[in-house]
Amino acid sequence: MTVSSSNRRERVVVVGSGFAGFEAARGVSRRLRRAEHSAEVVLVSMHDYMLYTPLLPDVAGGLIDPRYVAVPLANELPDVSLRPGSVDGVDLAARTLHVSGCAPEDEEMHWDRLVLTPGSVTKLFGVPGVAEHARGLKTVAEALYLREQFLHQLELAEHEADPQVQQARRTVVVVGASYAGTELVAQLHALAEDHAKQRGQAMNQARFVLIDLADRVMPEVGDTLGDRALQSLRGRGIDVRLGTSLEELTAEEATLTDGDVIGTRTVAWVTGVTGAPMLEALDLPLKKGRLAVNADLSVPGHPHVFAAGDAAAVPDLASKDKDAITPPTAQHAVRQGKAVARNVAASLGVGSSRRYKHRNLGLVVDLGPKYAVANPLGIKLSGWPAKIAARGYHLASLPRSANRWATALAWTAEVTSDRPISRLGLVSADEADFRTSEGIADE
Incomplete structure (x- = not known):
């Protein structure tokens, strides 16, 4: 049975510890802490690190030790509750999610704000072998x-x-x-x-x-x-x-x-990449394998659910093409993570919301x-x-x-x-x- 929201702390759950998830968890926890807001920030991920993927070619070439591209979450997110596990189900109506591979008490987790940043996986295109x-x-x-x-x-x-x-x-x-x-x-x-x-x-x-x-x-x-x-x-x-x-x-x-x-x-x-497999089980609109979101990174019809990074089809407001979405790059994931942190905090009464619009650096x-x-x-x-x-x-x-x-x-x-x-x-x-x-x- 779900505990009444009036009897518990509000909770922000971030799914995924890639660039977008890392920046979202770090950003929203800092904003809430400065405002002395009581909401809890939880990061759910199978990994206890943020992987700096642009340097993976250097790892493959034997130039850099893999530890150097893995940023420990415990060191960089001191105010975030880290929960190991994989999200395999989300109930949008009940505001709960199911986590596998975790402690029993965390299998069914409630949320008041949900940030979906599970990233992407390689697209195989069905090529034999x-x-x-x-x-x-x-x-x-x-x-x-x-x-x-x-x-x-x-x-x-x-x-x-x-x-x-x-x-x-x-x-x-x-x-x-x-x-x-x-x-x-x-x-x-x-x-x-x-x-x-x-x-x-x-x-x-x-x-x-x-x-x-x-x-x-x-x-x-x-x-x-x-x-x-x-x-x-x-x-x-x-x-x-x-x-x-x-x-x-x-x-x-x-x-x-x-x-x-x-x-x-x-x-x-x-x-080529496509959104993480878990996205297909959410029963939410997808665009090119990624979650369709509004310009403020919220999911249409679900103002308390946000998505960013490679998992999100974010409107590219800097493009003249009204149907354009931002490409799945680390640069966008970092910026979107910071933007979604701002907007999640705003939805909890801390600061103001803003649409995501980038400048190409x-x-x-x-x-x-x-x-x-x-x-x-x-x-x-x-x-x-x-x-x-x-x-x-x-x-x-x-x-x-x-x-x-x-x-x-x-x-x-x-x-x-x-x-x-x-x-x-x-x-x-x-x-x-x-x-x-x-x-x-x-x-």
């Missing part, structure tokens, strides 16, 4: 597995007698030439070069293929910087194929839509040693100026000082010493597959 043989880049497990899988194949290739199998072990296929996929292929290329240098081998033995259906690399940064990035990648010997995608994948071969069949043991699928893309592209505030940068801008942006955006210092030291070590290439065996193939690491059901 992808779910079984490819790995994504949205979790620590996936990033670590890609690194260890590739290193293992490089080691096996040293003793392989069959030239075709040897080349397949040294071949990486990355599907998706947006900034995540492009950064990933650049970091794995740098990892292969360091491996070859430390083993006294030829530097050009490994093969890298980056494919995308788009006609440009990283269209988000514009034509000029996209062309510079493409030139940089191809200058390193990376085979970039545009207007091309993956048709089928097996344990040993990738068949492309251009008819080419590539022998490979390492395939990264970094193309640009993107930064780190393309491995000595090169990057960036367009901060519309200023086009490439090479070392962009590298400084990219790394400076990430250091400023990491929420915890200990993480910032550790990351800065790791980047400094890149200049002064060889990157570590040992395999630690921390993640198995099963732990890094889409079902286990991201919660994607079989298609």
Whole structure:
């Protein structure tokens, strides 16, 4: 039986600890504390950290320790009650939600304000073999597995007698030439070069293929910087194929839509996302797999329910297209998390509400040693100026000082010493597959 709201504290429940959920929980708790409001803020998540996903390519490349990109919630959210678990049901009428994998007393949890920020998962598009043989880049497990899988194949290739199998072990296929996929292929290329240098081998033995259906690399940064990035990648010997995608994948071969069949043991699928699976069970309107929300981030017809980040189809008020929604990027998730914190607090009588309207601050893309592209505030940068801008942006955006210092030291070590290439065996193939690491059901 649900306890009467008149006999308990008001409760704000935030679902998910990604960028949007982290900022929402932190922002609303601070606003309520300053106003001496008695409402409780609860964050429900399977993870006890906020993952700084833009640096996962550096983790996959062995440049950064995964601890550096995981921001502990207990350290950064002292006024938020953390509840481990996964939300698998929401009763909008009764204002309760069901949590699995938690303490028994938390299975049925009441809420007065609900903030849905469960994030997104990789979209597989039903391509045969992808779910079984490819790995994504949205979790620590996936990033670590890609690194260890590739290193293992490089080691096996040293003793392989069959030239075709040897080349397949040294071949990486990355599907998706947006900034995540492009950064990933650049970091794995740098990892292969360091491996070859430390083993006294030829530097050009490994093969890298980056494919995308788009006609440009990283269209988000514009034509000029996209062309510079493409030139940089191809200058390193990376085979970039545009207007091309993956048709089928097996344990040993990738068949492309251009008819080419590539022998490979390492395939990264970094193309497209959709809202977290839990959204489909909410019986709320979806738009492109994401929750439809108003400009103030509230759910239509449910003024006490809010959504933000990758899980929300937020109207893009900065666009001339009235049907446009904001893209699922970390930059938007952070800002929307802060905006939803303001509006949730306002709904409880603290401060005023505001519609979400953004200003494009640009993107930064780190393309491995000595090169990057960036367009901060519309200023086009490439090479070392962009590298400084990219790394400076990430250091400023990491929420915890200990993480910032550790990351800065790791980047400094890149200049002064060889990157570590040992395999630690921390993640198995099963732990890094889409079902286990991201919660994607079989298609």
